[in-house]
Amino acid sequence: MSTVAEVPVVNTVPTDQELIDFVVREARLIDQQRFDEWLDMYADDAFYWMPLEWNQTDPRLTCSLMYEDKLLLSIRVERLKGARTFSQKPKSRCHHVLQTPQVDSRDPSTNSYVTWTPMHYVETRLDEQTLYAAWVTHHLGVENGRLKIKLKRVDLINCDAAFGNIQLFM
Amino acid sequence: MIRYAGNSEAIRALVREQAVHRDVYVNEEVFQLEMEHMFPNSWVYVGHDSQVPNPGDYYGTTIGTQPVLLVRHTDGTVHVLHNRCPHKGTRITSETCGNTGKFFRCPYHAWSFKTDGSLLAIPLKKGYENTGFEQSQAARGMTPVRHVRNYRGFVFAKINDGGLDFEEFFGESLTSFDNMIDRSPVGRLKVAGGVLRYMHNCNWKMLVENQTDTCHPMVAHESSAGTVVEVWKKAPPGTKKPMAVEIIAPFMSPYEFFENMGIRIWDNGHGHTGVHHSIHSDYSAVPGYFEKMTAAYGEDRAKAILGENRHNTVYFPNIMIKGPIQLLRQFKPIAANKTLVESWTFQLVDAPDMLLERTLMYNRLINAPTSIVGHDDLEMYERAQEGLHSNGNEWVNLQRLYSPDEAGQTNVAVNGTSEWPMRHQFRAWTKFMTMGM
Numbered sequence: 116m117s118t119v120a121e122v123p124v125v126n127t128v129p130t131d132q133e134l135i136d137f138v139v140r141e142a143r144l145i146d147q148q149r150f151d152e153w154l155d156m157y158a159d160d161a162f163y164w165m166p167l168e169w170n171q172t173d174p175r176l177t178c179s180l181m182y183e184d185k186l187l188l189s190i191r192v193e194r195l196k197g198a199r200t201f202s203q204k205p206k207s208r209c210h211h212v213l214q215t216p217q218v219d220s221r222d223p224s225t226n227s228y229v230t231w232t233p234m235h236y237v238e239t240r241l242d243e244q245t246l247y248a249a250w251v252t253h254h255l256g257v258e259n260g261r262l263k264i265k266l267k268r269v270d271l272i273n274c275d276a277a278f279g280n281i282q283l284f285m
Numbered sequence: 286m287i288r289y290a291g292n293s294e295a296i297r298a299l300v301r302e303q304a305v306h307r308d309v310y311v312n313e314e315v316f317q318l319e320m321e322h323m324f325p326n327s328w329v330y331v332g333h334d335s336q337v338p339n340p341g342d343y344y345g346t347t348i349g350t351q352p353v354l355l356v357r358h359t360d361g362t363v364h365v366l367h368n369r370c371p372h373k374g375t376r377i378t379s380e381t382c383g384n385t386g387k388f389f390r391c392p393y394h395a396w397s398f399k400t401d402g403s404l405l406a407i408p409l410k411k412g413y414e415n416t417g418f419e420q421s422q423a424a425r426g427m428t429p430v431r432h433v434r435n436y437r438g439f440v441f442a443k444i445n446d447g448g449l450d451f452e453e454f455f456g457e458s459l460t461s462f463d464n465m466i467d468r469s470p471v472g473r474l475k476v477a478g479g480v481l482r483y484m485h486n487c488n489w490k491m492l493v494e495n496q497t498d499t500c501h502p503m504v505a506h507e508s509s510a511g512t513v514v515e516v517w518k519k520a521p522p523g524t525k526k527p528m529a530v531e532i533i534a535p536f537m538s539p540y541e542f543f544e545n546m547g548i549r550i551w552d553n554g555h556g557h558t559g560v561h562h563s564i565h566s567d568y569s570a571v572p573g574y575f576e577k578m579t580a581a582y583g584e585d586r587a588k589a590i591l592g593e594n595r596h597n598t599v600y601f602p603n604i605m606i607k608g609p610i611q612l613l614r615q616f617k618p619i620a621a622n623k624t625l626v627e628s629w630t631f632q633l634v635d636a637p638d639m640l641l642e643r644t645l646m647y648n649r650l651i652n653a654p655t656s657i658v659g660h661d662d663l664e665m666y667e668r669a670q671e672g673l674h675s676n677g678n679e680w681v682n683l684q685r686l687y688s689p690d691e692a693g694q695t696n697v698a699v700n701g702t703s704e705w706p707m708r709h710q711f712r713a714w715t716k717f718m719t720m721g722m
Contacts, residue, residue: 190509
């Protein structure tokens with residue numbers, strides 16, 4: 116599988132195109148299962164949030180499908196490599212189709228940039244293949260000349276449905 | 286090919302003292318008989334009365350595969366009704382839950398019913414004059430489930446008239462509900478946080494059995510809990526242990542931990558793990574909670590309530606609760622090879638929010654379709670569902686720590702790795718399957 120360039124070093128204030136390229140690159144790293152590089156795209160205090168409720172506002176006293184800090188994300192990445200991770204024998208594969216990310220807000224004074232990306236996500240293992248549709252909101256900032264994810268929120272259109280295993284990352 | 290219907294001998298032959306036949310997991314006819322006999326003969330959990338706080342509130346669920354409604358009647362009592370119009374069978378409610386006001390109205394032909402199910406009105410009713418309609422089952426409205434019991438907020442129902450009464454069915458096992466509820470300083474729970482719904486391609490009983498299976502965590506969950514332990518080892522010394530690590534790491538406890546935790550056996554398939562301690566024993570104290578409990582109950586009683594660390598309490602046929610973290614899971618049968626697992630969480634009324642926060646974190650880390658612990662378990666269930674189609678061996682072995690004198694015993698505490706609870710569940714399964722057959 117071909118590689119893709121390192122995250123470009125941006126100026127103090129990233130352009131819209133740099134924000135868009137960053138979001139697209141994140142999905143590509145997941146599809147190519149380059150999870151260590153993917154994890155590097157997250158700030159140390161980042162959260163990955165997949166709400167359980169439609170229009171959910173609270174991740175603490177309302178349950179979520181995922182609300183994970185970088186420690187929990189790194190545990191998932193390590194687990195995927197494990198010799199006795201039986202639910203990944205054989206491994207799952209996944210595929211993202213993104214609409215062009217839209218830059219919803221940009222505020223250089225607080226180093227805060229928000230993009231919105233509708234997507235279809237396919238996860239497959241053995242003979243099963245499942246299609247999910249979601250809107251993804253990235254909250255981004257620049258740290259040491261690189262963009263980092265501060266919060267990634269994945270809103271599934273059927274967030275309250277009964278799902279089978281979802282094993283990778285949307 | 287019909288093998289089991291009306292043949293209680295054939296049903297009994299599926300359960301031996303130390304093994305069960307694979308047909309209890311894979312055979313569709315056996316599954317249908319469970320729905321016709323075993324579930325209707327048992328007290329099945331319907332819902333919590335905090336889901337229907339006001340008159341007209343309803344919540345739709347299933348008993349086995351039969352659709353029912355939990356509803357708060359105009360007089361404040363809680364009823365369970367079969368969720369079908371007595372006319373053509375149409376499901377009455379549109380949403381899973383909501384408020385219907387003073388009456389239900391079928392969206393097909395506008396027949397309406399009081400919130401106890403009785404018939405209120407039919408449009409153009411003169412069309413039924415002189416037809417003998419008054420004698421029809423339809424004239425009686427939405428069929429109520431006749432045997433309903435609200436135990437401190439937890440509503441159970443039994444569809445058949447036969448079987449055991451509520452107290453006899455549950456006996457001393459209700460102490461686990463008591464302990465979960467008493468953990469609220471005002472002795473009250475409230476459904477909170479949302480329900481996780483996880484579809485499993487396996488038989489519902491595999492999930493029930495797994496609740497008291499203490500020889501699998503350190504093996505099947507090595508990938509998740511083992512990784513947590515390994516990753517956490519790399520944290521800088523002195524780092525405060527996060528709640529998530531407190532929750533998952535104990536799954537890697539050694540065999541000795543689980544042997545010593547103990548298992549208690551009650552009548553009718555009920556039982557619990559964690560007689561002496563459990564994976565929930567060593568959670569950090571929540572600031573302000575013990576003070577509230579002491580103020581409510583006095584120090585001795587507060588310590589006794591919080592000193593219970595029951596791990597999983599299984600209520601036959603298809604729920605488990607975790608008292609120390611206020612969680613209830615229901616294993617809803619859909620087909621022999623399909624089960625919907627619902628994981629419900631409760632707020633301790635008048636206790637600090639951090640308890641609910643921990644409960645919700647536990648639920649999403651362990652019970653969500655996105656949970657790595659859930660992935661470990663489901664993989665094993667699905668492999669079993671597949672493997673059981675082999676004719677090389679038609680039996681599932683449940684022999685660990687078997688003793689020939691165990692059948693008649695109740696309220697005994699035994700080694701925490703015993704498969705006695707599973708044997709016990711199947712003794713109850715045979716009893717309620719063949720009752721009235």
